[in-house]
Amino acid sequence: MFWSKLLNRRFLLFTLLLLIKGSLVMYVVFDIGFSWETIVTELPFIWIVFCCIELFASKRKMLYYLISDLLITLLYFTVVMYYKYYGVIVTYHALHQADKVTKVGESTYSLLDPYYLLFFLDVVALAVIAFWPKKKSYDPHAGFRSARPARKATLYTVIVASLALCVFNIWPNRASMNENKQAEDMGILNYEVFTLLSDTTGKDEIVPADQITQAKIDELKGVQQSAAPNNFGAAKGKNLIILQMESFQDFLIGLKIDGQEVTPNLNKLVKETFHYDRFYTMVGQGTTSDAEYVVNTSLYVPHHEAATDSYVDKALPSLPKLLHENGYDTATFHTNEVHFWNRNNLYAAIGWDKYYDQKFYGDEDHIAFGASDEVLYAKTIPELQRMDQSDKPFYAQVISMSAHHPYNIPASKYKMTLPDNMEGTLVGNYIHAQNYADYALGAFIQGLKDTGLWDDSIIVMYGDHQGLPIYSLSGDEKEMLKDMLGHEYGYPDMFRIPLILSVPGVTYPSVQHDVGGQIDILPTVANLLGVSTANQIHFGQDLLNQTSNLLPMRHFLPSGSFINDENVFLPGKDYTDGTNFPLPGEAGDKQATEDQYNRALELLNLSDSFVSHLPLKEGGDAE
Numbered sequence: 001m002f003w004s005k006l007l008n009r010r011f012l013l014f015t016l017l018l019l020i021k022g023s024l025v026m027y028v029v030f031d032i033g034f035s036w037e038t039i040v041t042e043l044p045f046i047w048i049v050f051c052c053i054e055l056f057a058s059k060r061k062m063l064y065y066l067i068s069d070l071l072i073t074l075l076y077f078t079v080v081m082y083y084k085y086y087g088v089i090v091t092y093h094a095l096h097q098a099d100k101v102t103k104v105g106e107s108t109y110s111l112l113d114p115y116y117l118l119f120f121l122d123v124v125a126l127a128v129i130a131f132w133p134k135k136k137s138y139d140p141h142a143g144f145r146s147a148r149p150a151r152k153a154t155l156y157t158v159i160v161a162s163l164a165l166c167v168f169n170i171w172p173n174r175a176s177m178n179e180n181k182q183a184e185d186m187g188i189l190n191y192e193v194f195t196l197l198s199d200t201t202g203k204d205e206i207v208p209a210d211q212i213t214q215a216k217i218d219e220l221k222g223v224q225q226s227a228a229p230n231n232f233g234a235a236k237g238k239n240l241i242i243l244q245m246e247s248f249q250d251f252l253i254g255l256k257i258d259g260q261e262v263t264p265n266l267n268k269l270v271k272e273t274f275h276y277d278r279f280y281t282m283v284g285q286g287t288t289s290d291a292e293y294v295v296n297t298s299l300y301v302p303h304h305e306a307a308t309d310s311y312v313d314k315a316l317p318s319l320p321k322l323l324h325e326n327g328y329d330t331a332t333f334h335t336n337e338v339h340f341w342n343r344n345n346l347y348a349a350i351g352w353d354k355y356y357d358q359k360f361y362g363d364e365d366h367i368a369f370g371a372s373d374e375v376l377y378a379k380t381i382p383e384l385q386r387m388d389q390s391d392k393p394f395y396a397q398v399i400s401m402s403a404h405h406p407y408n409i410p411a412s413k414y415k416m417t418l419p420d421n422m423e424g425t426l427v428g429n430y431i432h433a434q435n436y437a438d439y440a441l442g443a444f445i446q447g448l449k450d451t452g453l454w455d456d457s458i459i460v461m462y463g464d465h466q467g468l469p470i471y472s473l474s475g476d477e478k479e480m481l482k483d484m485l486g487h488e489y490g491y492p493d494m495f496r497i498p499l500i501l502s503v504p505g506v507t508y509p510s511v512q513h514d515v516g517g518q519i520d521i522l523p524t525v526a527n528l529l530g531v532s533t534a535n536q537i538h539f540g541q542d543l544l545n546q547t548s549n550l551l552p553m554r555h556f557l558p559s560g561s562f563i564n565d566e567n568v569f570l571p572g573k574d575y576t577d578g579t580n581f582p583l584p585g586e587a588g589d590k591q592a593t594e595d596q597y598n599r600a601l602e603l604l605n606l607s608d609s610f611v612s613h614l615p616l617k618e619g620g621d622a623e
Contacts, residue, residue: 011050014065017122018046018072022188024119025076029083030184041169041187044162046072051155051162062130070123072189077119079188085405086285087471087556089183091195093304094285170194176573178558207609217539217606220599221550229545233530234506239388239457240323240395240525241448244291245437246368246403247467250277250498251485252434260416262435265442266461269500273459274507276499276543278583280517280563281465284555285309289341291464291518292332292399296320296350298522298538300607301554312345315617317536319522321351323395326531329353329387333380334399335361335370349617356383367413368404373440376400381447388453398444400437405467407433415439427477430467455504458528460521463497466556470494491568491581495556499543503528506544513585515565516543517551539607552600562600566590571597 020034022042027033049072053064082090173185174194183191218225253270255262283290286306293307294300296319302310320330331354338344338357347355358370361379365372371379380398387394402409407429413436422428448454468481470489481489499516501507506528520540526533527542541549551563560571563583569592571578578597582588 010062010065011054014050014069015043015046017069019043021073021076021119022046025080025188026184028080029089029180029188032184038187040165041185042189044165044169045187045189045193047162048159048166051159055152055155066123066127066130069126070120073119073123075192076188084472085469087469088558089179089188089191091192091304166190166193173573174198177560177571177575178573180558181572204605204608206612207606209610209613212537212606212610212613214534214537217537217603218541220603220606221539221541222548223541223546226545229527229542231503231506231544232527235458235503235528236530237393238504238529239384239393239453240328240460240529241384241453241457242295242395242397242460242521242525243441243444243462244288244295244397244399244464245441245461245498246288246400246464247405247407247430248403248434248437248463248497249467249493250279250463250496251493252431253277253498255484257416257418257422257431257484262416262431263438265438265445266498266500269445269461269502270498270511271509272502274499274501274503274510274512276501276512276514276516277496278513278515278585279462279497279499280495280515280551280553281463281497282517282519282551282553283465286341288399288401288464289343289346292343292397293346293350294518295462295521296397298519298540299611300519300539300552300604302608302611303554303559303604306341308342308346311611312342312349313616314349314611314614316349316351316611316614317538318350319526320353320395322522322526322531322533322536323529324351324353326529327392329390329392329394330396331355331383331387331394332397332399333376333383335372335376335401337370340369356380367402367409370401372413373400373402373437374443376402377440377444377447381444381451381453384448384453385451388451388456399464400441402440403430403433403437403467407467409433409436421476422480425474425477425480426472427468427480434467454502458504458525459500459502460525461498461500462518462521465497466494468494469556491557491570492583495553495563495568496584512543514543514547515549515551515563515583517549517563519551520549537610539603550596550600550603552604554604560597560601562592562596564592564596567592569597 019039019042023034023038026038032038049068050065053061053068057064078090082094169186169190173182176182176185186194252263253266253275261267281291282294282300284301284306285304286293286301286308289308290301290306293311297316301307324330330352332347332352333356334343336358338347338355361371361375363371365375376398384396387396406426409432414432416435418428418431422431448459470491478489485493517540520543523533523538523540523542524544527544548565553561553563557570560575562569566586567580567582567590569578569580575594575597578592580588580591
């Protein structure tokens with residue numbers, strides 16, 4: 001039979017199958033597809049595995065080939081899926097997220113293109129052919145056993161040659177700063193092995209605690225501290241309300257589609273107060289929870305893990321603790337279950353006095369992972385009023401969630417009509433979700449004004465992270481965005497989120513073009529409230545007193561990436577072959593400097609080192 005003859009040549013068959021899959025992954029991730037480069041980088045590792053099967057498996061070799069095929073296929077599949085959302089190559093660190101995949105199943109499935117399932121077609125088909133019960137007169141494995149075994153000398157020669165090629169692929173590229181470039185040059189399988197083995201020796205050196213000072217951080221950032229900063233205490237005694245808007249990007253503000261405003265309530269609001277239109281997300285693997293971490297600690301996220309997986313055992317200096325020490329009550333509001341993303345431990349580490357989660361909001365009017373934004377805002381305002389009746393001011397952070405990826409809100413929540421070509425696309429769903437989120441937000445803004453909370457509070461609104469990753473968009477969706485924006489959708493658009501700041505007696509209708517990031521919110525509001533940060537290490541800067549910025553980026557971009565006043569910079573193997581992507585309003589004639597590149601890396605290492613020196617937090621959840 002044809003199939004049995006083909007299966008007898010299992011080594012060559014499985015080599016061909018995995019080479020096809022490796023080429024598909026290289027095409028999706030690196031846009032290079034089948035080439036000699038793919039053969040030279042992917043094949044050696046595969047052949048080492050297959051030679052070991054031939055050498056050491058005396059029985060059931062077909063089973064071991066199928067298992068190897070399945071495991072390598074799973075890795076390739078995971079690389080593609082992870083890249084489609086995060087834009088970087090997955091490593092074993094992402095195992096921390098495995099328990100969350102089922103909880104965000106709809107979001108995960110939305111990244112699937114149907115042809116990705118072909119990755120597994122051969123595994124299923126060959127398993128069925130090889131192990132389907134046959135008549136006793138026919139031994140389906142006879143053909144496998146009759147195949148002439150390869151000589152051991154030949155197999156050992158192939159192993160040695162393959163190992164040499166693996167080393168040849170890995171060694172020259174081990175110092176590359178850009179993880180994506182590393183994976184492309186090493187080969188994906190080699191890169192995975194390299195990250196697994198190099199983590200024990202490849203970490204940056206921990207900086208001694210006595211060398212981590214605010215003066216050193218300010219020097220690296222180029223910050224000139226003033227003895228009498230502007231607006232210090234301008235809102236002293238006011239409440240602080242910070243609203244984190246799910247997946248909200250700045251290009252939505254002012255956007256019209258067929259004459260319809262996507263965000264009419266925010267469009268009205270930005271005409272009344274400060275709107276920072278070159279403000280950037282700084283999250284990592286933990287996305288929404290990382291935004292909560294960065295805003296409340298003014299520290300960078302860890303390199304590989306979410307902050308909630310890595311840092312929550314520490315007694316973190318934070319905005320809630322700082323304000324609590326200055327007489328504030330603090331609370332955070334989120335309609336999801338508090339244990340998701342390990343928030344119960346994050347909240348304890350940050351030091352919230354109280355949290356509100358799904359137990360408080362219930363599952364009424366369910367969208368995404370909990371009650372809708374309408375329910376969130378309707379039930380939160382009475383709690384804010386209750387807090388306001390105390391003789392203490394309060395700090396409240398409110399986390400919206402209805403506009404969560406993949407943006408499948410009920411059609412009954414649609415508040416605008418989109419062109420037919422946009423309906424059902426990721427971009428169209430995103431517009432519908434954010435239009436609804438703006439509708440719900442309008443009621444919240446009005447409620448704050450009607451109760452007097454607006455005039456008695458600093459109000460801060462910002463997006464938590466990008467909503468439309470470049471890596472997830474089809475060609476047609478990129479064209480839609482190009483038509484909406486008037487230019488190609490790129491990194492400066494993807495990571496740009498709004499910051500809206502309303503401070504009684506301080507802010508006025510103005511678009512602020514100074515560059516900022518989520519890490520800057522803590523020192524900015526602390527200064528307005530008249531709370532000193534002199535004794536609290538922070539990596540952000542007061543946006544009302546500084547006009548130049550340096551923002552190291554992590555996770556959604558390769559290591560060594562940063563944002564300065566003119567560009568988003570992505571390194572190649574190092575600074576010298578990096579690429580500059582001009583920010584909105586920039587001509588592109590200014591290049592990021594190597595000094596900025598080195599300072600950005602040093603800032604990240606200082607932040608990591610600082611957290612490593614912190615004492616462990618006391619046990620217990622925030623209640």
